[in-house]
Amino acid sequence: MRLGLAANRLHHQAEDAALFSWLRACESGIRELELGLHAVGRTYDAIRAAHMLSGYAGIRRYPYGREGGLMKLVAEVVGLEEEDRRLDGAIYFIDPVDPSSIFPEALALKRQCVIHGKPFLSTVASARDWIEAERLHRGFAPDPQARRFYALESQTLALIAHDALKPAMLEFAERNFTLLSRFARRVGTGTTGQKLNEMAWSKGWPADRPWVDRYQSGPLGGDAQIADLVLERRCQRVIFFEDPHVARQHEADIQLLERAVTTATHDTVCMTTPQVAQRWCDAAVKR
Structure with missing residues (x-):
């Protein structure tokens, strides 16, 4: 498996920055999985300067972002002819206040991951x-250090889907109803929440209380x-099935939620496609 890797400047400037926090927590897992990392120049340089992933052959340096490094990762998510250049x-x-986070190549990287059903991991919690x-x-x-990601009984889960993906959200929630019911609380936006409640009531959830707030x-x-x-650290996991193919009138609100997730980078996991969310559910059942 291979992933692209990039971090805005804030996230590799200090010893406790997000990039290094993730590597300290996951270096053994990266080695176990023999994970290939295609790292944009400044991110790669920061890892080497911090003496992390020492001797690991799976990390590969790409040009700086200003020289097209992030653009190359977008192309590799889509897929290139060379087998070793498919992510x-x-x-x-x-960093939600770094202007480069809304450059076309940054937005395209997420969009192509969503289109192709691949993970786009924008927070430390998501990557861990x-x-x-x-x-x-x-x-x-x-990993005992990852136990908190499976303490569902003390967590809140947000379930959100754009119009074209509401059927996919209903199918996903019904398939994983037992697991998702373990969360202390589930929240959702208007129509999606109502449809999820109707599904839960049809499966025997008590009719006098909502499955989703x-x-x-x-x-x-x-x-x-x-x-x-x-932002208040009262929602630990967001499953947001996004439709990348339509113009969205409330784009600013969607971006606000995405910025909140990246602000709470150590505390909130975000998944944006049915494929990625289902793979997590399957892993949670295994655990």
């Missing part, structure tokens, strides 16, 4: 969670309400 997803530790899920799929023993619809501010939960 299975990307880790991009985003992904490594543990892949370890479990490979048959490795659970409904917020406003996305265009009326539901994304902003859930973003506030994320």
Whole structure:
């Protein structure tokens, strides 16, 4: 498996920066998985300067972002003829106030991951969670340090889907109903929340209480309400099935939720496609 790797400047400037926090927590898992990392220039240089992944042959240096490094990762997510230049997803530790995080190549990297059903991991929590899920799929023993990602009974889960993906969200929630019901609380935006409640009631969930606590619809501010939960560290996992093919009238609200997730980088996991979310559910059952 191979992932693209990039981090905005904030996330590799200090010893406790996001990039280094992730590597300290996951270096053994990276080696166990023999994970290939195609790292944009400045990110690669920071890893080497910090003497991390020493002797690891799986990391590969790409040009600086200004020289097209991130653009190359986008092309590799889509897939190139050379077998060793096809990525299975990307880790991009985003500083939400860094202007480069909204450059076309940065937005395209996420969009192509979503289109192709590949993980786009923009927070430390998401990247740590992904490594543990892949370890479990490979048959490795659970990492005790990753236990918090599976303490569902004390966590809140947000379930959100754009119109074209609401059927996929309903199918996903019904297939994984037992697992998702373990969360202490589930929240969602307007229509999605209502449809999920109707599904849960049809499966025997008590009719006098909602399975999902409904917020406003996305265009009326539901994304902003859930973003506030994320910022207060009261929502630990967001499953947001995004439709990358349509213009969205409330794009600013969607971006606000995404910025909240990356602000809470150590605390919030975000998954944006049915394929990635299902793979996590399968790993959680294994654990």
